[in-house]
Amino acid sequence: MFNNCRGIRAYILVAIVLAAGMRGWSADETVGSVKTLTGSPVVVRGQQTIPAALGMHLFEKDLLRTDAQSRVGFILRDGARVSLGPESELAVEKFVFEPGQGKLELLLRMIRGVAAFVSGKITQLSPASAVVETPVGMIGLRGTKFAAALAAR
Amino acid sequence: MRLAWIFAAAALLAMLPACRKNPVTRTPAPPKPESAVVLLKDDNGHVGRVRFENAGGSVELTGENTMTSISAADAAPAAPVAVSADEIARRFGAALEGLPAPQAEFTLYFDLGSDRLNAESEALLTAVLQAVQTRNSTDVSIIGHTDTTDSPQSNFALGLRRAEQVADVLRSRGLSPEFMTVESHGEGDLLVKTADGVKEPRNRRVEITVR
Incomplete structure (x- = not known):
């Protein structure tokens, strides 16, 4: 479809401008932000591994990872809160929060470790749309506060 | 070879009564964590x-x-x-232990057709800025809403003007624009459901969420 990178970039730029225009200015794709932190957790974003920092914005597909000395907590734009204990890994697979359009979806993928959750507006407005996927099954969020620990494999 | 096993088994059996009298407590292997x-x-x-x-x-x-x-x-x-x-x-x-504090939510109301902040709303913005401080927030959403008087198109524009007005004041009081997201939902997200063309003060609002 595109014979060079610039073409793709231009296309994406147009798409972003159109999307921003429809939602008012400065609509970005932030899904949440890092709020609590101990040690040196990281965010894996595509091919990059970035040290997590307080206030850092998070995006769909971001994966958060902690080592034995680290913890990290974040808040999503629907008010949902998540925190990871040491040696844990969790990805924000999908986050759609457009209550005006009735578009609501939350999919967190917990890979290992221990995590605590407090659900937000997505769960409140559409309980069937919020899920935490784990290697041993799916947690359906009906609200509000719960925690999960995965056995070491 | 087999004979040796039988002898061993017999020897163990012979020891059983002694065992019962003086049991050797062996801690069972801890269950595999689930x-x-x-x-x-x-x-x-x-x-x-x-x-x-x-x-x-x-x-x-x-x-x-x-x-x-x-x-x-x-x-x-x-x-x-x-x-x-x-x-x-x-x-x-x-x-x-690491769960963050919940987000803080504020609602500012507006007069019919107006994007001007009243004195009450100005005062509320101080609380908004305090919430930003205590949470070290880098993510504040400002969403403008209207009632159903006028057309959806002009209400979208009015909702956006309301939200921008709030953002301008917050910016002038020191909140970085990078941390703000400004949107309009126009008449599409009514707090109080009404028919079209209804003046409803509770729908003329800007919702601020501090995360």
Whole structure:
């Protein structure tokens, strides 16, 4: 479809401008932000591994990872809160929060470790749309506060 | 060879009564840790509901501090059991301690057709900025809304003007524009559901969320 990178970039730029225009200015794709932190957790974003920092914005597909000395907590734009204990890994697979359009979806993928959750507006407005996927099954969020620990494999 | 085994077995059997008299307590191998999900009371004292489901079956947690254990993706989750606060702290404490504070929400109201902040709203913005400070927030949403008087198009524009007006004041009072997201939902997200063309003061608002 595109014979060079610039073409793709231009296309994406147009798409972003159109999307921003429809939602008012400065609509970005932030899904949440890092709020609590101990040690040196990281965010894996595509091919990059970035040290997590307080206030850092998070995006769909971001994966958060902690080592034995680290913890990290974040808040999503629907008010949902998540925190990871040491040696844990969790990805924000999908986050759609457009209550005006009735578009609501939350999919967190917990890979290992221990995590605590407090659900937000997505769960409140559409309980069937919020899920935490784990290697041993799916947690359906009906609200509000719960925690999960995965056995070491 | 087999004979040797039989002798050994017989020797063990002979020792049994002695064993019974003076049992050697052998601690059983600790059970393989299983995965677990626990339902807790939230900050408002509310206990919700959580459903766990896999290829083996499903279970629903409805009681405070009830937990299900899961041994494998194809094994049914165990029936919920109540667990102690100590057990919860031991297994889940490391994650629970790091939960961030909840977001703060504010609503500012506007006069019919107006995008001007009134004195009451100005005062509320001080509380908004305080919430930003205490949370070290980098993510503040400002969403403008209108009632159903006028057309959807002009209401979208009015909602945006209201939100921008609020953002301007917050910016002038030191909040970085990078941390603000400004949007309009026009008349599409009514707080009080009304028919078209209805003047409803509670719908003429800007909602601010500080995360």
